[in-house]
Amino acid sequence: MPAKISVRGVNKVFATGAQPVQALKDAHLDIAANEFVTFVGASGCGKSTLLRMIAGLETRTSGAIMVDGRTMTGPGIDRAMIFQHYSLYPWLTVRENIRFCRQLKVHTDNRTAADVEAASGRADALIQLMGLSHAEQAYTHQLSGGMQQRVAIARALMSRPEILLMDEPFGALDAQTREVMHDLIRHVHRIEGSTILFVTHDVEEAIYLGQRIVLMAPQPGRIDTIYQVPLPKERHQDMKLAPEFLALKKVILERIRETSGIKTDLQQLEKLSSLASIDKVQA
Amino acid sequence: MKPDTSTHFDPINRPPRLFLGVRTPIKKGTYWFLAVASFLLPLLAWFAIAASGADKVFLPAPQDIITRIATWWHEDNLAADIGISLYRVVAAWALSALFAIPLGLMIGTFRGVQALCEPLTDFIRYMPAVAFIPLVMLWVGIDESARIAIIFIGTFFQMVLMVAEDVRRVPMTQIEAAQTMGASRGEIIDKVILPSAKPALLDTLRITMGWAWTYLVVAELVAANSGLGYAILKAQRFLQTDKIFAGIMLIGLIGFVIDQAFRLLHRKAFPWLHSRS
């Protein structure tokens, strides 16, 4: 069986600035159907770029990306992307946002009455699942950040995409809301059988959600290490305290620190504090 | 020990900071009071100066203006002057919008169109519309269409750039979300860019309507024999200061009413923008 997504020697160079930036260098990655893969790495290592290229929103400088064995050439309804911010349509209500794809031609061609019924049932089910029943007639700016993100997820799920691409979707949420969202997205992964690629800055989130973790490194952006998560497929919050979990977290954090190229310079810090004490003496 | 009340600061019961609080909300009543005062105070000052015996040619009194408007209405067919001026402004403005909205939409959406049209528009918009009068007379003639053309020249190029900017402000993620849901190019324009930019577009239409009015007097320089602008120009020749005042005031008043109508429309058309709690 071919991989669901196959990234073959992909390079991306941004030549817009004063000097070209190699955002991604020679990336190779195979992702199986229904796999949940998380991406971590220091800022600027090309996580968003890779995800956007798989979504078809960004062109590649060289290399190939295959989806279901076919070379991917642009955005498609088999891949839905969930952004961190500002992707909802504020002029539509929650329900209309979720049903947005139903008015697009790709989804209305060859549509039968049964499809229409099924779609309306799916919208209802998603609204229920995401806990948005009381807010379905509200406009999106009346919702909290967590609720807005649930609307964005429901909207992406509405068209039954086989692949979900999520770029720091919970980055702006508080810890409690995040935990709820984690279990929700894992539930979606299980019942919809979707393949999920999930970018995050939070290593704990990456381990808790992912079956594999892709660690990327900057300058040039590249895939550094791929970790298998040594936890059963079914996860629960207690596992975050399991020794395997903590050990992997330590390894990954250290590796990110090593590759990030940013270090805490203790000498500089000491210099700063000695300068501050001189100021005090003079004052 | 007694608390030091001189520096006592109560964040809940502190007096509202009308003029110093950065974007702090004020009471509706206060807002209206200030807005009405901003009209009444200059009016009172005007009364006072006029009553203190100012030269009527230099500064007529407010009541003179009212009388003038009344006689203008009864004897000089003010309604027709208002009608024709309104027609010229609205026609020129609507014509601008008819072309500026599609063009601005294209400029804001497609980089190629932007490269082709925007620098050129930027260049043209700095050319003074007034200076086009001789050319317009030459090319268009001296009938109604010439006067509309002047207002059009003054409005159109600015409007194109503002529309393009409104369109460019549509967040890229809104567009990309639609792309990943399978929207075609036409659907992205129709179902994302336009609805997203609509409130800003209505504001642009409101603001450019104001600019269209400012070109009225200039436009009615062109062989007109009717209209508010023409009346002001004629009154200048006969030193009828009160009529000049009346004309200016009427244009201001009409513009103000139209502006308020636009604002009302904005609130009615975009409830999602105005339903913030």
Ligand SMILES: Nc1ncnc2c1ncn2[C@@H]1O[C@H](COP(=O)(O)OP(=O)(O)OP(=O)(O)O)[C@@H](O)[C@H]1O
């Ligand atoms: N549109 C662009 N034009 C020019 N350079 C870009 C563009 N997008 C990204 N880059 C550069 O490519 C590199 C990778 O960026 P990318 O956004 O993929 O990183 P990231 O891993 O998602 O970072 P973060 O964790 O901060 O989101 C960075 O050096 C960035 O400056």
Ligand SMILES: [Mg+2]
């Ligand atoms: Mg990123």
